[in-house]
Amino acid sequence: MNESVPPEPSRPANDVTQHVGYLLKRAQAALRAAMDKVLREHGLTVPQYATLELLALHPGMSNADLARATFVTRQSGNVVLRGLQEAGLITRPATADHGRARPARLTEEGHTRLATVQATVHAVEQRMADALPPRRVTALLTDLERIATALED
């Protein structure tokens, strides 16, 4: 009938394990397991580590800010913050000066603990980078960013 139309423009592979979504999940699960393993030795969970990194970059973030940035609910973010606070790695004012948001900040021990952990985490990232052609790393970053923004709407 219509010969100008290519037969299958972008049909996904039959094998689900070759879909983008499945490989995304697989890579993320492997990374999560690797991170858990190295962070456990330092007494930190993955969300706790992510929170420390974010607070080092943007001091004064609120619980809601951090929850959004770590892809959890505010409630879950709150227990993470409480854990870090009990460990003496962050501080939050008992009362909010402006709104209801209480800005969190790293303590001195929080900074040093983060610096220690960063070495081992960077080793994990290095294992990923070493598995890829050097040029592909930056391309991968932009691709992942595009996928995320495209799906987030």
Next chain:
Amino acid sequence: MNESVPPEPSRPANDVTQHVGYLLKRAQAALRAAMDKVLREHGLTVPQYATLELLALHPGMSNADLARATFVTRQSGNVVLRGLQEAGLITRPATADHGRARPARLTEEGHTRLATVQATVHAVEQRMADALPPRRVTALLTDLERIATALED
């Protein structure tokens, strides 16, 4: 002192949100949310959909097989299978013929339900593919595969 050594060979960016791990998490979270949204209209969860896809590709997989393939524990995989069984989408023999493993298979309704859902899921994958330069899609697949295998040991 040693001028032949490049100053910072592969230092990760200061901004955590530009790390491979963070973008991997972000993309996967966005995909998970998008999948949840479209699957909810068909009464399926993401693990349930993944199980149907795997059973369509490899009929007779056991609970332990499926659990490994969907990155959950055997216990969690069991509740997924039980849900699919109660929905009439899969069948499992009441007794194992060989070992303890009871091979699961799609029912007729399971096949048709999967075919229906696949259309909407493929639309989501299309949104991802459209956000990328066409050449990058296959490159992304191999990169994610390499990352996963590198971290899984």
Next chain:
DNA sequence: TCGTTCATGTCAGCATTTTGACATGCTCGT
């Protein structure tokens, strides 16, 4: 043949996360 080892299915208990709801405090337009 027998004992060790391993994988599977399943139970119970625990931890984590989410959903739903509510009160508080800012912001902005009227």
Next chain:
DNA sequence: ACGAGCATGTCAAAATGCTGACATGAACGA
């Protein structure tokens, strides 16, 4: 000034997932 809309923090309940443990069956070597 004030009321609607919105964001934040927090509580309680439910759902979800995992850890630990155990019994069963197969595979393999001594």
